[in-house]
Amino acid sequence: MSLYGTMRTGVSGMNAQSNRLSTVAENIANANTTGYKRASTEFSSMILPSSNGAYNSGGVQTQVRYSISEQGATTFTTSASDLAIDGGGFFIVEAANGQEYLTRAGAFVPDSEGNLVNAAGFTLMGYEYEAGVDPTVVVNGFDGLTKVNLASEGLIAAGSTTGSMGANLPSGAAVGDVSETSLVVYDSQGNTRILDFTYSKVSANNWNVTIVDRTSGTTLVPAAGATPAAYPAAPAGMLEFDSSGQLTATSLTSVTTAAITGLPVTGADLGALTIDLTKTTQLGTSFKADGGTIDGNAPSKVAGYQIDSDGIVYIKYENGKLDPRYRIALANVQSPDKLRPESGNVYSQGVDSGVIITGFAGSGDFGEILSGALESSNVDIAEELTAMIESQRNYTANSKVFQTGSELLEVLVNLKR
Structure with missing residues (x-):
């Protein structure tokens, strides 16, 4: 048996438990982050070749997995621009550099230009709405999408048709x-x-x-x-x-x-x-x-907006008229848990996630959009604290393996004296 191998195995175990503690810390820190999906650390063994006379201890390696497909609890709010998805799918948002991402974080508010922007600064995307005509959807791309903008000032009138x-x-x-x-x-x-x-x-x-x-x-x-x-x-x-x-x-x-x-x-x-x-x-x-x-409608001021379960965004006038302006686009992939997490609680297409498919709420595998609601994180604090205690104990045990190997190596060196 190699004492150095024993020490390396102990270090491997400590590194693995350190990774697990890191995901636990991230989960606890984001327990109140809208739409956050918990991370977990999966362990797999590493076996080294051994002979009949000596055993070479291997180690352990870790892989981080995100529970992106696991839906969090729905909480209701008083803001019509807060959005949650009841079912599958992701909102399509655009970063400041024009890059599109997927997200479940639907805490949107109008910015200074009227665009719906979430807490991380990503802009909600959709299609311009035409009554009686479904927007042309590019199923495997984001072409045709535009920013959902609610900026309307002054009096607005529309002739009858x-x-x-x-x-x-x-x-x-x-x-x-x-x-x-x-x-x-x-x-x-x-x-x-x-x-x-x-x-x-x-x-x-x-x-x-x-x-x-x-x-x-x-x-x-x-x-x-x-x-x-x-x-x-x-x-x-x-x-x-x-x-x-x-x-x-x-x-x-x-x-x-x-x-x-x-x-x-x-x-x-x-x-x-x-x-x-x-x-x-x-x-x-x-x-x-x-x-x-x-x-059509007589001259009327804009009084607000409404978003229905199909993702149609209506401008609401003081006279009660509703004018449909946009239809919110949703996207999905074959393996959501394989999406690549990015900063700002958004996701991009990964190597193993599959092709991004776009569509509308209530169709296919896409869920319904809930206005005045947010999806909470799917973090269970009790489960995370339990995992923290387990990792702490396991880290200590692996450190004892390293310490014991070090002590035996010292004994071996002292034999020469």
């Missing part, structure tokens, strides 16, 4: 009977205008609908240049009902109004409006309109 109007037309009405309702819409400067809908019965199960701008008296349906195929009863739209009072397959189900440019006094424009009529029925009761819906 789409809406709906549903109504029940009385089936017992006589030919020539007329029913009327109206819908408030917004021009390009946020001024309100009233569109009058007039339903005229022309025959059994058939009604004409016209839409007129009340102030100017301009007939907006049919739109300029519309073909008879689109509006078969020009200048009015023909609503055709079947025997059950529902619109037939050949009936008009939506209309696109003509645009009005350079409105008197204001000089604003009233753009073309697409009005959905599919909720129109003809039943044996009195005329009743559902009030209709319309997008």
Whole structure:
């Protein structure tokens, strides 16, 4: 047996326990770090060749493992920009140098430019939102991503573009009977205008609908240049009902109004409006309109923002309107525990982590986004303190091995005296 080998084995054991104590110290220091994932030290033996007459003691080597895939507890806050992921996936953030990283640390707040930035200074990334259109996602890359920015100042108005109007037309009405309702819409400067809908019965199960701008008296349906195929009863739209009072397959189900440019006094424009009529029925009761819906809004100040479980970021106005601006992107890899930890509680792609895949909350393996919540670290203080005591005892025991080898070596040297 080599006394030097025994001493080296003791040193190897002390180094291993020192590494374990280092991960314990890091875990305890980050017990309150949002989204932090605990580190643990794994041991494996090192065996040296031995002969029948002598045994060569080996040693131990360590490898640090991060429990990145283990979700921490969710704590709720009062800030709408605090975000947590309930399930798989990571937020995509950008460093000051333009490099993208992954993180579970969702304590975001707007900076001086309105960008959502977390406590480590990384900026949240997402896609610009377009109503009814999913952003084009580059599945294996970060192309197309932009900073999520909530900077909006002053009054903001939006002209109307789409809406709906549903109504029940009385089936017992006589030919020539007329029913009327109206819908408030917004021009390009946020001024309100009233569109009058007039339903005229022309025959059994058939009604004409016209839409007129009340102030100017301009007939907006049919739109300029519309073909008879689109509006078969020009200048009015023909609503055709079947025997059950529902619109037939050949009936008009939506209309696109003509645009009005350079409105008197204001000089604003009233753009073309697409009005959905599919909720129109003809039943044996009195005329009743559902009030209709319309997008756009009058001039209003920004009152805040909201983020839903799908990661859509809405600007909220004082009048209650919500304007979708961004959709937060998420990313994941095949082996999250193999990601490479970086400073600032972020991760980059590792050799063994697999390819980064991007997507949206609620789809595939991606969890839902919780607004007004944070993911706590997954550190268990009791477990860490227990590991600290074990490492302390094991370190002491390994030091005794080293000390004993040293003493035996001294005895061997003293034999010469």
